[in-house]
Amino acid sequence: MSREIVVLGAGMVGVSVAWHLVRQGHSVTLVDRREPGRETSFGNAGIIQREAVRPYRFPRDLGTLMRVLPNREVDIRYRPTGMFGAVSPLLQYWINSGKSRYAKIVPEYASLIMRCLETHAPMVEAAGADHLVRRDGWLELYHTQKPFDERIAEARENRDRFGVEFEVLDAAGLYAKEPHLKKGLVGAIHWIQPWTVADPGALVQAYAEHFQQQGGRFMQAEVKGVEKGGKGWKVTTTGGETLEAEQLVVAMGPWSGKLLSRLGISVPLFVKRGYHMHYASADEYTPTTGSWMPRPASCSSRCVPAFA
Numbered sequence: 001m002s003r004e005i006v007v008l009g010a011g012m013v014g015v016s017v018a019w020h021l022v023r024q025g026h027s028v029t030l031v032d033r034r035e036p037g038r039e040t041s042f043g044n045a046g047i048i049q050r051e052a053v054r055p056y057r058f059p060r061d062l063g064t065l066m067r068v069l070p071n072r073e074v075d076i077r078y079r080p081t082g083m084f085g086a087v088s089p090l091l092q093y094w095i096n097s098g099k100s101r102y103a104k105i106v107p108e109y110a111s112l113i114m115r116c117l118e119t120h121a122p123m124v125e126a127a128g129a130d131h132l133v134r135r136d137g138w139l140e141l142y143h144t145q146k147p148f149d150e151r152i153a154e155a156r157e158n159r160d161r162f163g164v165e166f167e168v169l170d171a172a173g174l175y176a177k178e179p180h181l182k183k184g185l186v187g188a189i190h191w192i193q194p195w196t197v198a199d200p201g202a203l204v205q206a207y208a209e210h211f212q213q214q215g216g217r218f219m220q221a222e223v224k225g226v227e228k229g230g231k232g233w234k235v236t237t238t239g240g241e242t243l244e245a246e247q248l249v250v251a252m253g254p255w256s257g258k259l260l261s262r263l264g265i266s267v268p269l270f271v272k273r274g275y276h277m278h279y280a281s282a283d284e285y286t287p288t289t290g291s292w293m294p295r296p297a298s299c300s301s302r303c304v305p306a307f308a
């Protein structure tokens with residue numbers, strides 16, 4: 001049965017949801033104050049991360065906590081005022097990162113991530129966006145042996161449990177593959193399955209254009225408020241137009257929490273990172289693999305991309 005649906009937010013999440021809904025025959029209006037894919041979905045590392053089957057844990061071991069608490073590391077930085085403002089979700093994050101809870105979360109999370117390539121594939125094809133995508137994985141680089149060995153052990157488990165494919169490169173293998181890398185690395189893991197996107201914002205735009213070609217409507221306006229009423233939901237926008245819909249999808253990324261709290265829905269949401277840097281490489285130093293990321297010596301959590 002066809003439904004009238006409004007999707008709020010035209011980042012990667014909102015556009016993908018809208019794309020699939022219109023394909024299923026629904027009447028869909030996608031709303032964003034900007035052009036599609038101009039916020040978080042614009043400035044990211046652009047990896048469709050088939051290998052990332054485990055969510056990032058809140059670091060709980062004393063070594064990592066002592067390392068990051070002084071706030072001088074590159075992999076984890078925090079603003080004390082921001083931490084106070086997010087006490088409740090951070091506490092939930094901490095609790096859910098405990099051993100037994102985390103063990104239960106991993107397979108559920110992995111079941112979603114394992115579908116990422118097959119979910120993007122029809123969108124890439126239909127939107128004619130193949131030129132934006134590389135399908136040769138990415139390299140995770142290591143300076144020291146211990147975290148490298150630990151990561152290899154985890155990768156083996158992820159291969160057995162969740163079908164993650166990888167290749168271990170020792171230093172000789174790595175420099176043979178990427179001769180322009182600075183010397184001193186002990187090796188790398190080549191995650192084979194992930195796709196990399198040089199311009200993530202352009203991919204979102206391509207999906208959004210194809211959504212409109214299929215009959216979806218894109219409206220550029222700021223969402224002011226949402227309330228129950230009319231056919232189900234009423235959305236007020238800056239342009240003065242009020243949208244009515246039977247169903248509503250809230251995909252406003254970091255801004256979703258505020259809107260939902262006005263509806264009495266509390267989501268433990270807080271923002272993590274908000275920057276990106278785009279590096280050009282001289283022709284003679286172009287990496288042969290999609291992208292590289294170094295991991296600091298004692299990094300047990302997410303690390304900063306060097307080339308993306």
Ligand SMILES: Cc1cc2nc3c(=O)[nH]c(=O)nc-3n(C[C@H](O)[C@H](O)[C@H](O)COP(=O)(O)OP(=O)(O)OC[C@H]3O[C@@H](n4cnc5c(N)ncnc54)[C@H](O)[C@@H]3O)c2cc1C
Pocket residue numbers: 008009010011012013014031032033034036037038039040041042043044045046047048049221222223224251252253254255272273274275276
């Ligand atoms: C540095 C960095 C690297 C990353 N690398 C990767 C990676 O390699 N792979 C990966 O999968 N993920 C990565 N991520 C995460 C990924 O970018 C996000 O998970 C994803 O982009 C979130 O998409 P979204 O649609 O939820 O949010 P957004 O892209 O932020 O979209 C939300 C939209 O809502 C709109 N909006 C908000 N408020 C309103 C309003 N009041 N009215 C109208 N519109 C509104 C905004 O304009 C925006 O377009 C990275 C993130 C960062 C910061």
